[in-house]
Amino acid sequence: MSKIRVTIWSEGIDPQLEPRAIALYPNDINAYLAEALGTNADLQIRTASLSDPECGLSQQTIDDTDVLVWWSHLYDDQVPDEIADRVMNAVLNGMGLVLLHAGFHGKPARKLLGWPSPIGKYRELGEMERMWVVDRSHPILAGMEKEYIEVPCSEMYGEPGCIPKPDELVFISWFEGGEVLRSVCGWHKGAGKVFYLAPGHEEFPVYYIPEIQLLLANIIRYVKPVNTPPVRWRGEVDSIETLKNPIKPSPRG
Numbered sequence: 001m002s003k004i005r006v007t008i009w010s011e012g013i014d015p016q017l018e019p020r021a022i023a024l025y026p027n028d029i030n031a032y033l034a035e036a037l038g039t040n041a042d043l044q045i046r047t048a049s050l051s052d053p054e055c056g057l058s059q060q061t062i063d064d065t066d067v068l069v070w071w072s073h074l075y076d077d078q079v080p081d082e083i084a085d086r087v088m089n090a091v092l093n094g095m096g097l098v099l100l101h102a103g104f105h106g107k108p109a110r111k112l113l114g115w116p117s118p119i120g121k122y123r124e125l126g127e128m129e130r131m132w133v134v135d136r137s138h139p140i141l142a143g144m145e146k147e148y149i150e151v152p153c154s155e156m157y158g159e160p161g162c163i164p165k166p167d168e169l170v171f172i173s174w175f176e177g178g179e180v181l182r183s184v185c186g187w188h189k190g191a192g193k194v195f196y197l198a199p200g201h202e203e204f205p206v207y208y209i210p211e212i213q214l215l216l217a218n219i220i221r222y223v224k225p226v227n228t229p230p231v232r233w234r235g236e237v238d239s240i241e242t243l244k245n246p247i248k249p250s251p252r253g
C-alpha cells in the first residue's frame with residue numbers, strides 16, 4: 001500500500017517574542033509533529049515553512065502532497081495570494097487540508113471556507129480544555145480509548161462565530177473558564193476535505209499529548225484524496241443526450 005504523502009507547514013516561531021514556544025519546539029512545530037507522527041508506517045512526512053522559497057509550497061511540492069497540515073498563528077498573511085490560491089485549487093481537486101489551531105485564520109482557510117471575520121473569542125491563560133466526542137461513528141476516532149481528550153493547558157477559543165457551519169462535527173470542547181468550541185470539525189470542498197483541529201497553541205505542550213497525536217494521524221488518514229472522477233468545473237458543455245427541442249440562446253455580452 002502506498003504511503004500518504006504529508007507536508008506539515010508552519011509559519012515559524014519568533015525566538016525573541018516566543019521563548020516558551022521555542023523551549024517546547026526548538027526546531028519549530030512542523031519538525032516536532034513530523035517526528036511525532038513519523039512512527040506511523042503509513043505516513044511519509046516532510047516539512048515546509050513560511051521562510052522557505054515559495055513559502056515551501058512550490059507547485060511541485062503541492063503536486064507531491066496528499067495531505068497538507070497547516071499550523072499558523074500570526075504571520076501567514078505573508079503568504080502570497082498566488083500560493084494560497086495554489087493550496088485552494090489543490091484542495092478543490094482532492095488534496096486534504098488539516099488546519100491546526102489558528103490556521104483557520106490563514107489565507108488558504110479563508111479562501112476555502114469563506115467567512116469575512118475570522119477573529120473570535122480567545123484567552124491565553126493555559127486553562128484546561130476537555131474535548132468531548134459528539135459523533136461516535138466517525139473514523140478519526142479509531143483507537144481512541146475514552147469519550148473525551150483532556151488538554152491540561154490550552155488557549156481558549158470560544159463560540160459563537162469562530163468558524164463557519166461545518167459539514168462534520170466530531171468534538172466539542174469545554175473550557176475551564178466556561179466557554180465551548182466546535183473544536184474538531186470538517187468541510188467538503190470540491191473533491192477535497194478540510195478538517196480543523198483547534199487545540200495547539202505554541203506556548204503550551206498540546207502536541208506532546210499522545211491522544212492529540214493519534215487524532216491528528218487519523219484526521220490525515222481521513223482527508224487523504226480518494227480517486228474521484230475528473231470534473232469539468234465550468235463553462236458551456238454539450239448535452240450528453242440529443243435534445244428534442246433546443247432553444248437557441250439569445251446573443252449576449
Ligand code: ZN
Nearest residue numbers: 073155201202
Ligand atoms: Zn494560540
